[in-house]
Amino acid sequence: MSPSSSVRVRVIHWFRRDFRISDNTALNAACAAGAEVIPVYVQSSWHRHHRWTGSVRQEFLCGCLRSLDGNLRTAGGRLIVRRGQADVELGRLIQETGATAVYFNRDPDPFGKEMEGRVARVCAELGVESLGFKDHFLHEFGEVRTGEGGPFRVYTPYGRVWRALPKALPGSVAVNLRTPAEVASLPLPELSSWGLAPSGAQPVEPGERAARERLRHALEGPLRSYGDDRNTPDGQSTSRLSQDLRFGLLSIREIYNRALAAREGSQTKTQRDSYDKFIGELAWREFYGSILAVWPEVLDLEFNPQWRGLPWGEADERFARWTRGETGFPIVDAGIRELLATGFMHNRVRMIVAMFLTKDLQIDWRHGEAWFMRHLVDAEIGSNNGGWQWSAGTGADAAPYFRIQNPWTQTKRYDPDGAYIRRWIPELKNVPGAVLATEPSPGLRMASKYPLPMVKHAEERDRVLAMFASHKERMVLV
Ligand SMILES: Cc1cc2nc3c(=O)[nH]c(=O)nc-3n(C[C@H](O)[C@H](O)[C@H](O)COP(=O)(O)OP(=O)(O)OC[C@H]3O[C@@H](n4cnc5c(N)ncnc54)[C@H](O)[C@@H]3O)c2cc1C
Secondary structure: OOOOOOOOEEEEEEEOOOOOOEOOHHHHHHHHOOEEEEEEEEEOOHHHHOOOOOHHHHHHHHHHHHHHHHHHHHOOOOOEEEEOOHHHHHHHHHHHHOOOEEEEEOOOOHHHHHHHHHHHHHHHHHOOEEEEEOOOOOOOHHHOOOOOOOOOOOHHHHHHHHHHOOOOOOOOEOOOOOOOOOOOOOOOOOHHHHOOOOOOOOOOOOOHHHHHHHHHHHHHOHHHHHHHHOOOOOOOOOOOOHHHHHOOOOOHHHHHHHHHHHHHOOOOHHHHHHHHHHHHHHHHHHHHHHHHHHOHHHHOOOOOHHHOOOOOEOOOHHHHHHHHOOOOOHHHHHHHHHHHHHOOOOHHHHHHHHHHHHHHOOEOHHHHHHHHHHHOOOOOHHHHHHHHHHHHOOOOOOOOOOOOOOHHHHHHHHOOOOHHHHHHOHHHOOOOHHHHOOOOOOOOOOOOOOOOOOOOHHHHHHHHHHHHHHHHHHHHHO
């Protein structure tokens, strides 16, 4: 299938969300083809129009592209930038350069897959190869199957099969790209080229080097006690690698194999269990990726058909308060403000914030999903949809709809001394933890500049339970 290694051919490597030169499956294959490699990134205008595009992720992307260009230069190449629709631009580049193949790593998302189909058609028309490689996941959805050969609908058995499958080892660092000097490139993209204004947020440092440093730090630090600490939102209790997986700054093979090695070198059971738990989270990512691949309709509809057509509320002024972090529920507001300030939110708080929107305010999970997509640097279509549907009680492995987290109890359990809340809500800097975790008596404020809770949790709990129950009844009658 691959071009003969005896002939010097030109191969295009199409960068999409795999912005690294280490263990990059398609890039290594392009180099191995004995080729001059033309690494290209096509900046699409899709982002400008889509409701999921936000400044902070595009800023991070620009940083990743700068870092990638630098790394490619050390490997004898450089990043060629084009702007437009990928299939059209790649077609042009093939004709300009006489490339004989387009290599790329497969994208797990429906939009990415659709573009791969179009690129394959253009390549076929021009008589060149297009080769997609598995790279983003350790196991793509077709590999993790039930006994009957079908896809899993729940995580626990999926995780068991996923763990038992043999896993690939990391590959090498790309060298000798030999990108031809005459290939023209646009300047590296800037935020303004998407028509976006700066976010003002301060995410972690972009690029492959910074991501590898994060991995080292996580393995030697937080992940050792991940089993016990991962639900603590203050400080770093988790790996903080989600944006690196999202943008492919590190390969999943490198992360998995290094976590496995750390597990094997563990001194204590606590450490071993912690690395195990972390590996289980990597499987969650692939589980949600497979749900999206098999049932792409989850982007519009509830995964569990029983809950389609629930009378969720619209994105009204209450939604606007939630997006500003002004609900009067300190743990919810701290999460939103962390996200606005950094492009990241801790997983435990994502659950609390999402459950608050769907259960306490009964607002459609799709509004929360889209807002997260705009503000998260790590926004990943499958994981985000999975997390939102889980929180709404409508998803795969759904928290049954009647299990509703109480934000005050959650605060007591996961931020008992209020350190996380005070970090993100300066108005509450003098309020003790016990007060932050207790629903204030009617009319009593926690601080003069901080709002009263916008709803009473107990009342909203009853209201949302009634909403689910009456929908269930209607479904039975129909
Ligand atoms: C409402 C909601 C929305 C979410 N949206 C996203 C999203 O857009 N992108 C995203 O990557 N994660 C999302 N998650 C999952 C999770 O919150 C983040 O992956 C995690 O907080 C990232 O921090 P970390 O890298 O320190 O994670 P760690 O705890 O260190 O986990 C390691 C890696 O495992 C994966 N992972 C961990 N937990 C989950 C999970 N529950 N589902 C899927 N993958 C997981 C991530 O790739 C993560 O980087 C969402 C969760 C919820 C409840």
